[in-house]
Amino acid sequence: MRCDLCGNEGKLYKTKIEGTELNVCSGCASHGMVLEEVKEPVIEERMTGVEIKEEVEEEAIELIVSDFSEKIRKNREELGLNQEDFAKRISEKESVIHKLENGSLEPSLDLARKLERLFGIKLVEEYKESHENTGTTETGAMTIADMIKIKKKAR
Ligand SMILES: [Zn+2]
Structure with a gap:
């Protein structure tokens, strides 16, 4: 300034x-009348905080639940639909439904979300990645992001 x-x-x-x-x-200032002190802006500090927060959020990984095939088959049957009708209902190929239900194909996140909404069930699980045993032990130093992660884990 x-x-x-x-x-x-x-x-x-x-x-x-x-x-x-x-x-x-x-x-x-001695040439006029002082109204108040001008405070230094603190924008820089706040921006750093936002960056750290975003970094932690990116650590979340989404995984399809392991028993997705069972869940999809069970919920499809509860709707009274065969694989062909169900495929039409969600605009997918019948072969896709077949593979999903025998476990040879894992649904994409988009498809899993679609099925979650349709069935009202949970097919995607979120995990927070932890680097507790990597990196920090090598350097012996903890970053702020590491400390936030550990705090989150302790909750
Ligand atoms: Zn001056």
Whole structure:
């Protein structure tokens, strides 16, 4: 932050000089009436906090539940649909349904979400990845992100 009048860097004061409000140094402020101190902006600190938060959120990984084939078959039967009708209902090929139900094909996240909504069940699980035993032991130093992770885990 620089003085509006002389350009010197340092502590600034919002000062009324000849009817105009200016942010000036203490030297220039003596030419007018000081209204208040000018506070240093703290934007930088806040932005760092946001970055860390985003990083932690990205650690979440989504996985299809291991018993998806059973769940899909059971819920399809409860709807009274055969594989062919069910395939039409969700705009997929019958062969896809067949593979999903015998476990040879894992649904994509998009398809799993679609089935979750249709059946009202859970097919996707979220895991928080933890690097507790990697990286931190090598360097012996903990980053802020590591500490946040450990805090989260302890909850
Ligand atoms: Zn000045």
